[in-house]
Amino acid sequence: MRTAFGAEFDVVECYLNTPTVGVPPVHVADAVEEFVRNWRTGELRAADFDAVVDETREAFGRLVGVPGERVAVGSAASQLVGLVAQGVPDGCRVLVAEGEFTSVSFPFAAQADRGVKITEVPLRDVPGAVAEHDLVAVSVVQSAGGAVLDVEALRAAAETAEVPVLLDVTQAAGWMPLRLDWADWVVGAGYKWLLAPRGAAWLAVHPRAADRTRPVAASWYAGDDRWNSIYGLPLRLADGARRFDVSPAWPAFAGAAPALSYLASLDLEAVRAHGVALADRLRVAVDLPAQASPIVALSAPRAVERLSEAGVVASARAGRARVGFHIHNTGADVDRVVRALG
Template sequence: MRTAFGLRFDVPGGYLNTASIGVPSTGTVEAVTAAVATWGAGGARPTDFDADTDAGRELFGRLVGVPADRVAVGATVSQLVGIIAADLPDGARVLVAEDEFTSVTFPFAAQADRGVQVEEVPLEAIPEKAADHDLVAVSVVQSADGRLVDLEALREAVRDRPTRVLLDTTQAAGWLPMRLDWADHVVGTGYKWLLAPRGSSWLAQHPDAPAPRASHANWYAGGGMDSIYGLPLKQAPGGRGLDLSPVWLAQVGAAAAMRELAALDLEQVRAHCTGLADRVRAELGLAPAGSPIVAVPGDDAARRLADAGIACAARAGKARLAFHLYNTDTDVDLVLRALRG
């Protein structure tokens, strides 16, 4: 059992795989366990989950700097990006980063039969190329190696331009302080750095961006129980009108996890996480990067780390380590011994 930032985690030493799946606090585990017990005893009602769903909406907005009334609830990032991709005009030009996570790129690539064109450029070239496209879709932090897009340069590049911007915060929200209320679309999922169950994701839509067609319109997006039967179509105002019917237990866990994260000083969390990662970089002769994700070169790095009992991932030919708030210098020492051994 580890205690970090006042929270308790039943996480083993050497767990450095948060970029794949985060480990919940004991408080989040208890909240989900209690909800499962109530459900298992026949005590759950659909409306019982509304408070947690609304709390998750508000808390995600707070963590990415977006007003809660813009935020829609979903289950996966690709599902939410797909709403935006399906609503692009025929022939639209989309800019993405090379080797971007495919939940960001595939929904746009799937529109090729309508003439939608997707261009890949190096991450560093995104701001420079942005104004030549109708939409830029990019992760704030790259999944494979933890590189950060230059948000200020991107914002400046599209200022007073018709180019829209979609940002994926999946590898950023939970450790990186952000204010993304300027972006047209902000998506993110809960099961990595937000330490929530899989099945909780969100989309924040800027009020000045074109409102996408709610091709997945459903009773929940209509505003609740008064829209469960019959026509005409009902759509709640703001982000609620793009909701998917929530994954109930995932929303319970997301609300519990994000309440804890939102109460922390994220500047301190960022300093902790990136400090551990940059210590590994320094020992390996790599430059500091200000990211909690470290891509360790070497054909056998992932094997050596796994043999030492370190939980990590193999990505793009490198071993990917991810340091979150529950990691310590002890984990860094384990990594360095494994790689030097």
């Protein structure tokens, strides 16, 4: 058991795989277990989950610097990005980062039959290429190696060129302080740094972008009066971001509500400093440059196998071993990685 930032984590030694799957605090796992008990005994009431889901909207909004009323709920980042991709005009020119996580790029690439064209450029070149495109879709922190987008440079370029921006915060929200109320869309999945179960995701929609977002997965849950939108026509969707809701997976949101509320209560600058300091300590030991990110990609020979043999839980991404340091990690975890890699 580890204690960090006011929470307990029943986590195995040297778990460095948060960029793949986050480990929940004990109280979050307890909330999911309580859901299962209530489900098992028939004590669940569907309407009771409306407040739980709305709690996650507010918490996600606080974590990314966006008003909670702008936030829609879903199950996966790609599903929510698809609402944006379906709404782009025929022939739209979309700019993405080279090697971008495909949950960001594939929904737009799937629109090729409408003439939608995707251009990839190195992450550092994204701000400079904005004016030549009709939309930018990019992760704030890249999944494969933890590279961090120059958000302010992108904002300046997008505002000057009047080009809409979609930002994926799946590898950023939960450890990085964010203020993204200027972006047209902000999407994030909950099962990594947000320490929630898989199956919960959010999309913040700026009011100016609402008409360019298509509720292609509309259901009763997106109805203006949810519990009176279950049967029959006409279409009657909510006016705000709720019109883009996908009916939530209740077990996931049972854990997401306490997980996001917990993270939103923390000093995220302290969380950022903690994770980045551990990552930089590792980078110094293996002769890598600082990156202002808690994610480190390691290309040492047989890195994945050597880490696994040493009891380090990591992942393989883009031909390298990838580790990530979150709030429950310590300097001892860094030391074990260094020993494993010699």
